[in-house]
Amino acid sequence: xxxxxxxxxxxxxxxxxxxxxxxxxxxxxxxxxxxxxxxxxxxxxxxxxxxxxxxxxxxxxxxxxxxxxxxxxxxxxxxxxxxxxxxxxxxxxxxxxxxxxxxxxxxxxxxxxxxxxxxxxxxxxxxxxxxxxxxxxxxxxxxxxxxxxxxxxxxxxxxxxxxxxxxxxxxxxxxxxxxxxxxxxxxxxxxxxxxxxxxxxxxxxxxxxxxxxxxxxxxxxxxxxxxxxxxxxxxxxxxxxxxxxxxxxxxxxxxxxxxxxxxxxxxxxxxxxxxxxxxxxxxxxxxxxxxxxxxxxxxxxxxxxxxxxxxxxxxxxxxxxxxxxxxxxxxxxxxxxxxxxxxxxxxxxxxxxxxxxxxxxxxxxxxxxxxxxxxxxxxxxxxxxxxxxxxxxxxxxxxxxxxxxxxxxxxxxxxxxxxxxxxxxxxxxxxxxxxxxxxxxxxxxxxxxxxxxxxxxxxxxxxxxxxxxxxxxxxxxxxxxxxxxxxxxxxxxxxxxxxxxxxxxxxxxxxxxxxxxxxxxxxxxxxxxxxxxxxxxxxxxxxxxxxxxxxxxxxxxxxxxxxxxxxxxxxxxxxxxxxxxxxxxxxxxxxxxxxxxxxxxxxxxxxxxxxxxxxxxxxxxxxxxxxxxxxxxxxxxxxxxxxxxxxxxxxxxxxxxxxxxxxxxxxxxxxxxxxxxxxxxxxxxxxxxxxxxxxxxxxxxxxxxxxxxxxxxxxxxxxxxxxxxxxxxxxxxxxxxxxxxxxxxxxxxxxxxxxxxxxxxxxxxxxxxxxxxxxxxxxxxxxxxxxxx
RNA sequence: GGGCCUGUAGCUCAGUUGGUUAGAGCGCACCCCUGAUAAGGGUGAGGUCGAACGUUCAACUCGUUCCAGGCCCA
Numbered sequence: 001x002x003x004x005x006x007x008x009x010x011x012x013x014x015x016x017x018x019x020x021x022x023x024x025x026x027x028x029x030x031x032x033x034x035x036x037x038x039x040x041x042x043x044x045x046x047x048x049x050x051x052x053x054x055x056x057x058x059x060x061x062x063x064x065x066x067x068x069x070x071x072x073x074x075x076x077x078x079x080x081x082x083x084x085x086x087x088x089x090x091x092x093x094x095x096x097x098x099x100x101x102x103x104x105x106x107x108x109x110x111x112x113x114x115x116x117x118x119x120x121x122x123x124x125x126x127x128x129x130x131x132x133x134x135x136x137x138x139x140x141x142x143x144x145x146x147x148x149x150x151x152x153x154x155x156x157x158x159x160x161x162x163x164x165x166x167x168x169x170x171x172x173x174x175x176x177x178x179x180x181x182x183x184x185x186x187x188x189x190x191x192x193x194x195x196x197x198x199x200x201x202x203x204x205x206x207x208x209x210x211x212x213x214x215x216x217x218x219x220x221x222x223x224x225x226x227x228x229x230x231x232x233x234x235x236x237x238x239x240x241x242x243x244x245x246x247x248x249x250x251x252x253x254x255x256x257x258x259x260x261x262x263x264x265x266x267x268x269x270x271x272x273x274x275x276x277x278x279x280x281x282x283x284x285x286x287x288x289x290x291x292x293x294x295x296x297x298x299x300x301x302x303x304x305x306x307x308x309x310x311x312x313x314x315x316x317x318x319x320x321x322x323x324x325x326x327x328x329x330x331x332x333x334x335x336x337x338x339x340x341x342x343x344x345x346x347x348x349x350x351x352x353x354x355x356x357x358x359x360x361x362x363x364x365x366x367x368x369x370x371x372x373x374x375x376x377x378x379x380x381x382x383x384x385x386x387x388x389x390x391x392x393x394x395x396x397x398x399x400x401x402x403x404x405x406x407x408x409x410x411x412x413x414x415x416x417x418x419x420x421x422x423x424x425x426x427x428x429x430x431x432x433x434x435x436x437x438x439x440x441x442x443x444x445x446x447x448x449x450x451x452x453x454x455x456x457x458x459x460x461x462x463x464x465x466x467x468x469x470x471x472x473x474x475x476x477x478x479x480x481x482x483x484x485x486x487x488x489x490x491x492x493x494x495x496x497x498x499x500x501x502x503x504x505x506x507x508x509x510x511x512x513x514x515x516x517x518x519x520x521x522x523x524x525x526x527x528x529x530x531x532x533x534x535x536x537x538x539x540x541x542x543x544x545x546x547x548x549x550x551x552x553x554x555x556x557x558x559x560x561x562x563x564x565x566x567x568x569x570x571x572x573x574x575x576x577x578x579x580x581x582x583x584x585x586x587x588x589x590x591x592x593x594x595x596x597x598x599x600x601x602x603x604x605x606x607x608x609x610x611x612x613x614x615x616x617x618x619x620x621x622x623x624x625x626x627x628x629x630x631x632x633x634x635x636x637x638x639x640x641x642x643x644x645x646x647x648x649x650x651x652x653x654x655x656x657x658x659x660x661x662x663x664x665x666x667x668x669x670x671x672x673x674x675x676x677x678x679x680x681x682x683x684x685x686x687x688x689x690x691x692x693x694x695x696x697x698x699x700x701x702x703x704x705x706x707x708x709x710x711x712x713x714x715x716x717x718x719x720x721x722x723x724x725x726x727x728x729x730x731x732x733x734x735x736x737x738x739x740x741x742x743x744x745x746x747x748x749x750x751x752x753x754x755x756x757x758x759x760x761x762x763x764x765x766x767x768x769x770x771x772x773x774x775x776x777x778x779x780x781x782x783x784x785x786x787x788x789x
Numbered sequence: 790g791g792g793c794c795u796g797u798a799g800c801u802c803a804g805u806u807g808g809u810u811a812g813a814g815c816g817c818a819c820c821c822c823u824g825a826u827a828a829g830g831g832u833g834a835g836g837u838c839g840a841a842c843g844u845u846c847a848a849c850u851c852g853u854u855c856c857a858g859g860c861c862c863a
Contacts (some may be wrong), residue, residue: 040790040863058863121863160794167793167861174792174862285794285860315794316859324859354814355802360795360859367801370815377828385825438803441814449830460824542831548821549832555821609808613847620846624809662809705823715824 007048010035018051018109019100021074021085028070038063055134071134079131094129138181138190138246142297146175149300156296157310159431160358168288178297180249187247189227195239205266212241255294258307278308280431285315285358312431315360338368345490346371352489353437375441376493379486382448383497386475389459393472397505401470403524409581410474412534413451415527416443417478422521424485433489440485447478450538454581476501487513536574537581540564543681544586551685556702557695558587560688565594565680586683589691594680603632606662622649627661636663696728696779697736703774704744707783711770720769720788722750725781747788 013035024032035049040059054064055071064071074085081088081096087103088096104110121130142149149172158164181190191203193212203209210217213232220226224247231242253260258276262268277299283291292311299307318324319331326332338347342365349371355361390397403411420443427435451474458471480501487494491514498513510516544562553559562583566572572593575582579591605627607613607620616623626649627635638645639658646655687695700723708719721744723733733740740746753771769786 163793170792171861288793289861318859350801358794359802362801364800367815370801374815381825381828384828388825434802438813448825452825453829456824545821545831546833549819555831606809609847610806611808613808616846618846620808622846624846664809702823709823709826 008037010049011037018104019074019085022072022082023084024070024072028072031068032070034067036063036067057132061134075131075133077133093131137179138192138244140178140180140297140301142175142178142301145300146172148304149175149297152300152304152306153296156306156308157431159310159312163285163288163313167285168292171288171293172296178249178252180252181244181246182249183245184247185224187250188253189222189224190244190246190248192244193232193241194244195234195237195241197239199234199237199239199241200244201241251290251294252298254291255296255298255307258295258299259302276303277306280310280312281308282312282314285313288313310431312357314357317361317363319362319364333363333365338365341365342368342372343492345493346376348491349376349437349489352433353441354434356434357431375444376490378448379444379482380493382444382452382475383479383501385452385459386472386479387500390472390476393459393464393468395464395469395472395476397473397476399469399473401466401473405466406470406474407467408530409451409454410470411525411527412530413447413474413478414522414525415530416446417481418521418523418525419528419531421481421485421519422526425518425521436485437489440482440489443478443482447475447482450534451475451478454585481519484513484516484519487516532570533574533577536566536571537578539679540566540575540582540681541585543679544582544588544683547681547683548586551683553683553685555587556698557687558589558691558698559683560588560686560691561590561592561684562586562588563592563594563680563682563684567679571679588683594682603636604628604664605630605632605635606664607656608660608662612656612660616654619650619654623647623654623656625649626654632663635661639663693728693732693735696732696776697739699776700729700732700736700781701740701743703772703781704740704746704783704785707770707772707785708744710772711785711787713787716745718745718747718788719785720748720750721746722753722784723781724753725774726779728779729781746785750784753782753784 015033015035017033036052038052038059040063052060052063053072054061054069055073056075061071063069074082075093076082079093081091081093083089088099091099101110101113105113121132122128123130150169153164153169153172156164158168163169191209192200193203194200201212203212206217206222209230213230215230217230220230228243228245231240233240258278259265259272262272262275264272281292281295287293292313295307299305316324317333319333335347338344346368350363350368351361354371403414406414420439424436424439427433427439455471455475458468461468479497483494483497483501487498494513498516499511502509502513502516503511547562548555548559551559564575566575575591575593583589583591607623607627609620612623613620626647630647635645639661642658644655644657645661646653648654704721704723708717713719721741723740724730737749741749769784771782771784773782774780
């Protein structure tokens with residue numbers, strides 16, 4: 001080592017040419033073998049000095065062009081060294097390294113040789129190492145319209161929107177001229193003819209070419225090789241023009257789709273005007289440099305217009321571990337396996353409604369099956385419920401029941417339906433199918449688990465009154481409408497439902513759900529207040545279930561009373577207005593509100609941070625602490641009365657308005673209770689003899705129903721029943737005989753047990769009575785029943 | 790190497806301008822219901838929000854760096 005220098009000090013220095021097999025002019029010789037600065041060379045590996053070859057790499061070429069370096073070729077287009085490079089003549093370029101290293105060592109020019117791991121391009125099909133080779137090519141000078149490309153892009157609605165400014169916007173701002181030509185056999189021939197002397201003629205149409213060559217070409221296949229046979233002589237110079245050998249980048253064909261699909265500008269002008277620009281295009285993220293770009297570039301250049309107004313940009317499907325799927329990895333999911341096992345509809349629903357469009361989609365058969373087992377199954381069962389009973393009742397679905405004549409729960413579900421239609425349509429208008437899907441799933445859940453579950457008895461009733469008809473019409477409208485909402489997501493199942501529910505039942509109905517118009521919200525149905533009230537009811541019921549679960553009392557056992565605390569007066573009114581529903585859901589006799597200052601409630605006071613956070617800044621921790629220490633009950637009382645409070649924090653008095661505070665209740669002691677979001681529900685679990693008898697009555701009904709099922713009876717069969725047992729059972733029977741009889745379709749009571757009971761032997765075809773014994777706690781009873789024809 | 794995106798419960802995903810105890814479905818455990826029954830429902834457990842540092846009274850949220858995965862370039 002002679003001395004250390006900075007790289008910058010080397011810039012401009014000349015060095016001796018290592019190999020001089022390729023001749024160069026005197027002018028060129030004066031420019032080569034000089035140290036140049038460049039940004040693309042890193043000091044991470046090696047010396048920080050690299051030898052560049054402008055003929056073999058874009059960075060090298062760019063640096064070379066910036067400093068006037070010549071493009072000199074030592075390697076031929078076949079990838080082999082040229083004959084003049086004698087030590088490696090005819091050798092594949094990638095195999096020449098050892099020979100060249102040996103050569104340099106032999107001449108004493110090699111300081112050190114070592115291996116460095118780095119990325120290198122390989123052909124994706126054959127795996128052969130590639131070489132970047134500077135060549136002449138045809139370009140479209142897109143850079144001349146770069147600003148217009150950016151401007152027009154800013155008018156496109158991108159979903160997700162960050163692609164417009166980000167990935168796609170960056171790509172346009174860094175636009176380089178479009179390398180148009182390809183040296184292949186297949187492809188659209190580049191329509192340029194040349195005389196080989198630097199004169200070129202671009203031919204714009206078949207007619208133009210016919211005129212030039214004086215031949216009829218309509219029957220000719222205008223691809224290679226036939227098109228290359230077409231030559232013409234220049235009218236003035238008399239030179240023969242032949243087509244250049246290149247074809248056009250096939251991506252140009254893709255981008256020309258807007259025009260080529262209508263054979264514009266040669267015909268179909270009206271059709272083209274009608275369809276251009278496109279409303280919508282959907283492709284994956286990799287197409288920002290592909291189809292999204294080629295369409296945009298050509299439309300900008302040809303029409304000074306966007307090619308599409310809206311674009312949804314998806315991400316790719318990956319495997320369950322988030323890895324790219326590839327055949328060699330074996331982590332591929334065959335879509336046909338999903339079609340065969342789970343179905344195409346759940347697959348579609350998963351992609352449209354369960355994962356965000358711009359997120360990578362992890363997919364496995366189990367994940368798709370979840371759609372079928374969950375949401376779709378709920379929908380199908382609700383549909384099946386309707387079909388089962390509607391067929392039994394032969395309902396006239398063309399009948400009418402005015403909205404105001406329908407019970408509140410019907411108006412509730414129709415309000416929810418209308419809101420769902422409105423919000424799902426808004427989401428889809430914004431190209432957000434996931435939100436639309438979530439709204440639909442939520443509606444189907446409410447329809448099944450609240451509307452149908454709470455209304456089952458209306459469908460069982462034997463007489464077809466207005467109430468029963470209203471139930472049918474309401475459920476029918478919900479199913480038919482939500483089915484239409486679901487149709488674009490799940491075209492097959494919705495079609496089956498539609499044909500059965502609509503095409504078969506309604507005259508003049510469209511044959512297919514896909515021929516229906518899109519549902520519209522019905523302003524007459526909208527009822528935000530009823531929706532809010534029902535949400536409160538569901539909240540209280542949910543907390544009540546939690547409390548009952550904690551209490552250990554089964555739902556069949558009625559309880560005397562429940563205690564409810566609500567956060568505000570509106571919630572109290574909602575509860576009061578729907579007492580029957582709440583009591584029935586929870587099987588409780590009475591509901592009482594807990595007074596706000598009742599002893600069984602303790603309060604926790606917290607600052608309402610979004611309101612006071614910015615106002616008090618660093619005092620917040622002190623305020624928080626002061627509120628913990630303060631008397632919660634008195635603060636709660638002040639808040640309830642709308643009075644401000646004053647506390648000491650950080651050495652000063654701080655006055656807080658009721659809205660600045662959050663009052664939370666702690667659990668009530670001595671009750672089975674649950675609380676959340678200002679609601680508290682407690683159950684009084686004291687059982688009176690009356691409540692116990694009623695619970696037992698329900699237990700008896702249940703055991704008879706079970707016996708009916710075991711005996712193989714149909715749900716509509718009338719029975720002859722003997723029921724007898726212990727003291728409590730007899731007392732209960734005295735009080736609840738009519739109730740039990742009507743619930744179990746008993747048309748004849750046997751006062752004594754028949755002698756012909758045959759235990760569990762009875763089946764659907766058995767004529768004999770069916771007997772069974774039951775016990776619960778201290779009580780026991782026996783049942784014998786038979787079909788009463 | 791550069792640009793863009795993603796990372797929240799076992800799994801798939803929500804989580805508004807930073808704000809109070811981070812939610813849902815599935816799965817799991819336990820239970821209920823039995824006239825939607827080869828169904829239906831409830832309750833519960835489960836998370837140091839990829840990691841570290843920083844800004845702030847306060848960070849899943851903002852900033853920087855790093856890690857992992859994806860796409861496009863080089």
